[in-house]
Each structure stands twice: as C-alpha cells, then as structure tokens.
Amino acid sequence: MTRPLLEVRRLRKTFAPRRRGGSPVRAVTDVSFDLREGEVLGLVGESGSGKSTIGQCLVHLHRPDGGEILLDGENLATLPRGAFRRRRTAVQMIFQDPSSALNPRMSVGDALREALRLHSPHAGRDVIEERLERLLRLIGLQPEHASRYPHQLSGGQKQRIGIARAIAVEPRCLIADEAVSALDVSIQAQIITLLGDLQQSLGLTMLFISHDLGVVRYVADRVAVLYLGRLVEIGPARDIFAAPAHPYTQALLAAIPDPARPLDESAILDDPAGPDPRAAGGGCAFAPRCPHVMDLCRKDQPFLTQVAADHTCACVLRKIHPDRQGETV
C-alpha cells in the first residue's frame, strides 16, 4: 500500500483547567489514523469528543502535547511556527461559520485574489483574474460575485467562498470542520453536493468533521468515530453504516433524523447527563451510557481491535465474541 498522505500518530492534547483547582481537560488521547490520498475521512462525534481539536491541531491552531502529524513524512506537530507557515498551504480548513471566517471589509474577489497570489506569487494580474473567474464558477457562483462583500451574500454563498478560499491554494488536504452544520437543510444539501463534485473533479483529500452521521454518509469513504477524545471505531463507510460495531456508533446512527423513519425510542441514548469525562474512571469512557455495559467495561480501557477488513473497534464486546464479527450487537 502506498504511504498515506497524512499520518496521525498517538495525538494528544490536554487543556489546562479553566479555574484554579479544576481538572485539566483531556481533549484528545492517543488518537491515530491515516488520511489516504484522494479519500474523504469522516471524523464523527458529539460536542466534546475532540474532533475539532484534532482538526485544529492539524492546521496549528493548537499545538499538540504529544504524538505526530506526518505529512509526506514531515512531522507538522513539532514544526517551528515559521517552518509551518511555509507549509501552511498544504493543509487548509473550511470553518463552520463562514460569516466569521471571512473578512467583512474585504470583497469576495480580494479575499480570493489574496489566496491565489499566496499560491502563485509571481503570476501576473491577468492570470490571477482568469483563475479567480474559474474558481468562482467552480464553486457555483458567477464572476460578478467578485465585487460583493460577505454581508451581501447568503449563508450558503458565504460557505462557497470559504471553500473557494481553501482550495485556491491547491492544498494537499482539506479539513472541513462542521462545514454544513450551521446551514439550512436545503443549503446543506447544495454544499454537500458541491463538496462531492469538487472531490471528484479535483481528487481532493479531505477530513470531514461532523456530529451528524446522516451527512457524513454522503461524503465519506471511511469513517472514524470519536468518544471523549478517543477513537472508538474506524472503518470503511459502507461497513460502519451497514454493521456499526461500537454501541456508540450504533447510537449515533439511530439518532439521524429521517423523514421516512419514526424516532426509534429504544435506540436513543436517553441520558441527559451526556458524555462525562470523569464518570468513566479507568474503564471505557462510554461505559456510563452504554446499553450493553458489563463489569469488565468499568475496569479496563478497551483498545482497538480488528473486527473486519480495514475496520477496527474499541469495545470489550468485540474482544469477547470474535465469532460475532460484523454482526450488530
């Protein structure tokens, strides 16, 4: 197998307590995964699962406490700031809220020209203008949008500009952090379709971060599920959706709103407390919410074991019943 584009190895990030005497927040604990050339990896979990922290570590918005982020064999995690700046265009981010990601005093054209020039500092004006027009058409806008300012655009149009800015520098990989979560479903569908088209035509490699498996299903080739900063399952999207191995993945799937399917009461995690990093103790972090919890789960931290080809899951149930691989628990 060829070397993955991006290798994340035992990534760790702990935030200092907000208050004196508080306990530090372990946002990401020993997370490892690969991002392969040309694939879309869905990174899924609830608020507090550490998914955004991972994305932010990848673009140096946070400095990880441990672990490696290897891009072409170079460790971005330990790269000094200056050296990272020169590599910055390699990894680009699309943010959740396009309104706050765009400079309100910069026209769409200027925002994109800036990115285009960053990519080709020696290109002439004509070349930049030509690329700008091509870029706008690529994301489904018209050349006249170049003179608009962010406040003159709808939420969906602003997100298109956010995407255009990210791809303008021809990055090696894109990180989309809840890129469609703040949008109406109708606009969400437009942006998902756009990302799919761009991925096809440009062969983009993308880490797609979202709390909604219903959306991830449309874009991801593989899916990684995080729970309280740990990876609990990773595998091909088809397997994850057809036969989710981890009880948490099963709960996430059951929560997807579907117009044709009534709310499945039995499958909902009906625990108002939600994820609690302190409740777990030394055992599986999901144990306090897990419908299949056993004594064992509260003692030992489960580790990722293979349940099918290219598909691993961190759950004691998976270790005990190797013969039940691929089945739904």
Place this chain on the structure above:
Amino acid sequence: MNSMMAMATDNRAVPLTDGPATSSPLLGVEDLGIAFGATKVVEGLRFSVDPGRTLAIVGESGSGKSITSLAVMGLLGSSASVSGRALFRRRDGEVVDLLRLSPGRSRALRGDEIAMVFQEPMTALNPVLRIGDQLVEVLRNHGRPTRGAARARALEMLRTVGIPDPESRLHAYPHELSGGMRQRVMIAMALMLEPGLLIADEPTTALDVTIQAQILLLLRRLQKSLGMALVFITHDLGIVGQIADDVAVMYSGRVVEAGPARAVLATPNHPYTRGLLGSAPQVDASGTPLPLKPIPGIVPSPVFPPAGCRFHPRCGEAKAGLCDRTEPVLEPTGSARGVSCLRWKEIAS
C-alpha cells in the same frame, strides 16, 4: 370555499380550515399578515392546532416561520403591523384573539397558557441567575405561591424533564450546564404552569444529533402526558417525520402545502416540499443513502418578491407565462390536505 369547510369537518387538526372550525381548535390562525413598513413578510397565513396534537411549521431561513410564532406570542415590536386573527381557546373556554390583546393580558397569558422554547437556550436564560431562581420566577410572575411551593414545583419540573440530580441543579448557573441540559431547563421553565400550547422554535437545531433525539423524545412524552398542543418550528423535514401529526410548509411568508405529516412526507404535492425532502439525508430500506437533490438558489428577499408564484424562480416545474404571472392560492386536494401550486395536478400525474 365550501369544499374547505367540508375538509374541516373530519375533525382532524387540519391546518387548512376556513374560519373557526366546528371542533374549535386550541389555536386557529386566520389570514395572518405581518409587515414591516411596505415589506410584507407574512401574508394570508392560515393554520390551526388542536389540543394534544403537534403541528410542524417547516421552511428555510427567511420563510417567515419564526416571525409567525413571535406574532402569535405577542412578542413583535411596534414596528411590525400585524393583521388577521389568532384565536386561542383559554382554559376557561373563553376565545381570545392573540393579536388584539392588551400588553397586560398578553403577558398574563404568556408563560401561563402559551409558552415558548427558543433555539439557543444560552441566550434565552439569564446568565447571572441560578436555574432554580429562574424557574421560581415564572410562578411568582403568575400568582404568588409560597417560596416553598414554588421551589417544590421547580424541582418537580426538573425531574420531569429528566435532569439528573435536580436538587443541586437548582443552584447551578446556565453556563455550568451542557447545551442539551440547558434546553431541558428551558422546557421545564416553559411547562411550569402547564400551558395548553407550547411553541418550540428550532429547539434542537443547535444541538448534537444524539441530544436532538433525546429532546424530541422528551417533548413527545411530555406532550402526551400533559395533553398539550405543540407547534414545532424547524427547517428539517427529517424532524417533522419524527414528531409531527400535521405539517405546514412555509415559503416566502405563505403556506405552500399543509396536511397530515405522514401523508405530506410520503406524497408531497408541492415542488418546494419535494425539494426539501430531496435535501434531507435519507436512506432506502437497504441503508443506501438516496441521492441528494438540492433546491437551487435561495429564499427571495421579501423586499423584492418575485411576481406570480414566489417559488417559480427555483422551481423545476415552473411554466413560463403561468407561474411567473399568476399567484397560486392554497387549495384543498382532499384527505385534509392543501397545496398552493398552479401545476400540482399536472405534476402529480
């Protein structure tokens, strides 16, 4: 109009009735219009809700769904001119027009008989007051029960909405709770006085899908046990299928399709409803995702609404010379359903 009356007689919570229905709904909104100066943001809106039923109002941002709920709640400022009627049947049987109430009577009704839950609980809760004090305040604004009784009721409501360890949560500040927990507190606060009608405006939009499912389940359970009517405002048809009995689809300030939720979702008549369904992530029986079919474009500005049918610039079924000239009206299509489309019959066949 006779056929509309006939439709209303099957005694369902038909959002499409003409005049006060025979069964007298809990809330009957008739010909509601909302304008800011010359800009009409809602026009000719009509829906009704029966006790114990859930009506979902669906539409994109800018369709007028939230402003409609604010008008019904009497929460629109004086810059808005509101016309039409919103007849509400009070506990004592008296029918009042919510749009014509004095500010004092409106305030007395709010929280007591009609309550509202908003999208973002962090901005709806007072950040510097403890949860318990905010809950007790609701009771003390309506009648003056003793401190002890009010506190006991607050505790009971926190327990009802499934907040773990409610005694200690009474002393918590909003920022100490998670988003899902805050929304539960909002629901507890809204239900303190057991209102007959709860209006929930996108109450789960800011939440994770897992928490969203919990809140939907909670609302459904509470609605059954309290027998209250629920108006649920959302942009997500996926949620409509999970919570609503009836649905009214809004576009650019009007209802474009209405009827029993299951029927509308199964066989939508309006191209916009179809577009919303095509935009919602769905899977077939084998679990394969159905391809997304997004609606092109965006909701038109109410300042410059398109002529004819307001949806025609985005509609794949629009016919030149017809849809861009004639404005459709909501017409009954049978089985307690209605649609506002000039071509719905042709499209259906």
